[in-house]
Amino acid sequence: MQFKDQVDFVRQHILKNKMRVFMTVLAATMGTAFLIVLASVGFGLHETLRDEMLSNRLVTEIQVYEGETSGAPSDKVEQFTQLAHVKTVLNQQRLGxxxxxxxxxxxxxxxxxxxxxxxxxxxxxxxxxxxxxxxxxxxxxxxxxxxxxxxxxxxxxxxxxxxxxxxxxxxxxxxxxxxxxxxxxxxxxxxxxxxxxxxxxxxxxxxxxxxxxxxxxxxxxxxxxxxxxxxxxxxLFYQNVFVYADKLENVSQVSTSIRDEGFYVYSISDELDQMDVFFLALKAGLIFVGTIAILIASIGIFNTMTMAVTERTREIGVMKAIGAKPKLIQRLFIMESAWIGVLGTVIAIILSYGVSMIANYLLPIIVMSALGEEDLEGLNITFSVIPWQLILIASAISIGVAVLSGWRPARKATKIDVIQALRQEL
Structure with a gap:
């Protein structure tokens, strides 16, 4: 059987049970959309806080303090300017x-x-x-x-x-x-x-x-x-030495070079690293919670495919009688469950982007109304962001779970006895 014929076979059987397939796709859509929207909150808050921290020059600023063996940082200004990836060095002096x-x-x-x-x-x-x-x-x-x-x-x-x-x-x-x-x-x-x-x-x-x-x-x-x-x-003065890296990516390298000279350093990139680790754990947790919703939806896919195998027992027997191999029969049912997963994922992605746009528009208004503020200019928070990485992760989980849900019923279909299948339709 050619691939085109396999697709037609799957399509015909889906059209025979429109309502059941529709409800199964709906469950898969809701589970995947829940995962995407839930995880998008973590991505949104992470992006908002990161952009806030990156919005000024402090992001490439490294504060230098005296170490145990280094002496005063102000005496090393010229030395700091010679380090790789250093844009400039400021020796700010304050009156004592x-x-x-x-x-x-x-x-x-x-x-x-x-x-x-x-x-x-x-x-x-x-x-x-x-x-x-x-x-x-x-x-x-x-x-x-x-x-x-x-x-x-x-x-x-x-x-x-x-x-x-x-x-x-x-x-x-x-x-x-x-x-x-x-x-x-x-x-x-x-x-x-x-x-x-x-x-x-x-x-x-x-x-x-x-x-x-x-x-x-x-x-x-x-x-x-x-x-x-x-x-x-x-x-009269006390010194504050600030070293500025040329790029955010080079802050860690410059900080390490200054530490090697015996100085203590602090930069906002240290906080960024800690924040990134926190939000990585948060986003992973949100994706895990969302995956539970997809697993619940997979129960519906499993039941749909199990019923499909039961209803097509005689048809499977005929296919085996005319020479269809078990792998072909298994592939047909896995293709059907995968189709449900793909369709549910596509609808969920479109729905998730719509929900994200509405949330980013309405939630600031709701929050400011609750706070009794009329001016929205001070609230610059993105509540939901859906990056392409999240789409790939959600799609892989959704389609993967759908295929796994159809694998067991597909295996059952390959073990149906030909004689029993032709004698009765279960």
């Missing part, structure tokens, strides 16, 4: 004394961060507005700088203290550091704001820092030595 800023009638306490903005530009220092500093007295302020400037007046109990709400770009403020007596020095630096940093990725973070180019260091040292009567300025 209290600081005060004044802008008109407003005042506040802000941390000054000194860095090389030529290098900062290479790694994409993100701005909400304005530009990066080009002179020693130009600065970029954090997005919450104005909110941390308070009106310098006395208010009665219960009255709200006003914060600065005006424009920042182009404004000037005075900057002073604390002297040895715990008071702020009379000598001040006048800074001009030329840029405002981008809002932190996490809503609870509060960025009130002031970023200046390292060309301001001589001015800061001059004020420090004049007010503390110290000539040694090593205690």
């Amino acid at each position: 004394t209290n600081q005060m800023t004044k802008m008109g009638s407003f005042a506040g306490y802000h941390d000054l961060v000194v860095s090389d903005f030529a290098e900062e530009a290479k790694v994409g220092f993100e701005l909400q507005e304005g530009r990066l500093p080009e002179k020693w007295n130009e600065v970029v302020v954090g997005s919450h700088f104005g909110q941390s400037l308070y009106e310098d007046v006395e208010v009665a109990d219960g009255e709200e203290i006003l914060t600065y709400t005006g424009k920042l770009i182009g404004e000037q403020f005075s900057y002073a550091i604390e002297n040895a007596d715990g008071e702020f020095a009379e000598e001040e630096i006048e800074f001009t704001i030329v840029g405002v940093g981008k809002n932190p990725t996490k809503e609870w973070e509060y960025d009130r820092r002031v970023f200046a180019d390292d060309s301001v260091i001589p001015e800061l040292e001059k004020i420090y030595t004049a007010n503390t009567e110290q000539t040694n300025t090593t205690d």
